[in-house]
Amino acid sequence: MLIMKYTFLLLTLFLLNIASYANEDAWESFFDGSKTIHLKFTDVIDDKYTVNVLWNPNDGNVPRLVGPATIRFVKDSGSTFSVSVDAFHLPLDVLNKLGLLKFDDSGDYHTLPVDLTKVYPVEYNTIGKDSLFDSFHGNNVPFFFEDIDFDGKDELIVVDFGNGQRRVDDYKVYKPTYKNGNMYNLAIDKPFDMLDQKTAFNKENRTIDVFLSGGACGSTNEKFKLIGNKYVAIEFTDWDYYIRDGGSVCVESNYVVIDGVRVLKSKSESYTEFGSGKTIELGTKYY
DSSP: OHHHHHHHHHHHHHHHHHHHHHHOOOOOOOBBBBOEEEEEEEEEEEEEEEEEEEOOBTTTSSSSSBBEEEEEEEEEOOOEEEEEEEOOOOHHHHHHHHHSEEEETTOOOOOOOTTTTEEEOGGGGGGGOOOOTTSOOOOOOOOOESSSSSSSOOOEEEETTSSSSSGOOEEEEOOOBBTTTTTSEEOOSTGGOOBTTEEEEEEETTEEEEEOOOTSSSSSSEEEETTTEEEEEEEEEEEEEEEETTTEEEEEEEEEEEEEEEHHHHHEEEEEOOOTEEEEEEEEEEE
C-alpha cells in the first residue's frame, strides 16, 4: 500500500510538472492571421513600379509569419494592377528590422503587438535578388520580374512561400498580356502553371525541367523546350517500382514527346543492395 501511495505521488508531481511547462509555453501570438499589416516598398521596382502590400501574417506557420497578401503595383504612368498570393513572406532579418519579430537572448524570435495603423517601409533591393535561372532559386524576395520566355518582356514571378510540393516555394507566373483590363494576367498553360523550387531552368538551352517528387521510385520529370515562341514538351521520364523477392526494383522509363504524344524509348531497372546500399543495375531495354 505504501509503495502504491508513493507511486501515485510521483505520478501526480510528474503530471503537475508537465502542466506547468505547458502553461509557460501556451502563449498566443499577436499575429493570428486576422490582423492586416501594411507594407510599402520604398524603392522603385523594375525601374517603374511602386509597390504596397496588405498582408495577413500568421505566426502559426513555418517559418514565422506567413500568410495571404494582396500586392498592388503602381506604374510610373499612374496605372495599377494587383495580384494575390496565399503565402507571402519576408526574410526573418527583414521582419526583425521592421519590429514584427524580435530576437530574445536564446536566439529565438517572438512577436509583439505592433501598430496596425502604421505603414512599414521595406527596401526591396536590400532583400536580395532572385532569378529562376540560378541553380538554387527562392527564399529571398517575395516577387520579382524576369523574362523567362525570351520574348523581351519580363514576366512577374510571385513566390507562394512553402506552398509547393514537399514544402518548397511555388511560383505564380503573370504575363504582361494586358487582358481584361489587367496589365498582368496569370499564366495557366504548361509549363508556367507547374513551376516551383524543384523546377530546373536552363537559360542557354532554353529548357525547363518540371520535377514532381513522389519518392525515390515514384517521381516524374517533364522537359520543355522553347520552340518558336512557345515552350513545348520534348521529353518525359517516369520512375516506378515493382516488388521482386521481397524487395523493390526501381524502373526508369524514358520517353520522347512527338506532337504531344509520349513515345517510349528505353526502360531500365535497378535495385539497392541491402546492407551495402549499392545500386545494382539490372539492364536497359531500348525501343
